[in-house]
Amino acid sequence: MIKLDADAPATTWAFFQYSIEVLTIAGMARIHRKDHSTLYKYARDPERVPDGEARQDPLRRLLIQSADVVAMGGSRGEAAVRIVAAMFADLVGCDVTPREPACPDKHDVVSECLDDYPPLVRLHELIHEHAPNAVVRDQMRTLVREIYETGVAPAKPDTPQLLTSG
Known part of the structure; x- marks a missing residue:
């Protein structure tokens, strides 16, 4: 902290x-x-x-504007505000991460693993397209979140075990 x-x-x-x-x-x-x-x-x-x-002040206006973008812009609005927040966080060597822990959203390990591919493919597309660094980093955060969803299931006692040993 x-x-x-x-x-x-x-x-x-x-x-x-x-x-x-x-x-x-x-x-x-x-x-x-x-x-x-x-x-x-x-x-x-x-x-x-x-x-x-x-x-x-302009910063207060930016916060109000950002809240409105999140409220009215759906997932695209959330992504836009997350990218701007990451720009501010980057100034002081920090990153932006969701507050809630990663939780699997699929019923089995195969589906959860397959769910990791679309964000990886999108990351590679953004890199190939020479997208702005802030957009690439945001996609990297999305990919890492998906990977955490795949890996955290065994530690959560109230969900079915997705990963099995050996």
Whole structure:
């Protein structure tokens, strides 16, 4: 588990405030192409200032946009947001993995093994097509998840044993 510094920004507006401290207001103005007063409004706690003096910061908007894409975009929307999340995670040497453990979705070991091939084939296609690295890495995560589904069945007592010894 990753430990945060006690004073690390824990909200989007606090991250924006910290970014202004680290990158300077001029640096942030170059990145966002906004005037200084707007940037300072992004960095205010919306619960502690009068209405109209704080603005929803771009990171908060991105989170709302991403939630809407997941809600309305189905599996493609989930994949798109997962890829963007992985881009952020990659900046700090982390990866994005599902919270729930892998669980077999087939009734026998042969079917579970065969279920591993389509994501492998798709990975090879993406590599051959010179797809963006973020898309290739996302497909690699999908493939690894499928392989875990194949391999974890014996450790789960409430499911039929898919893998047998010798």
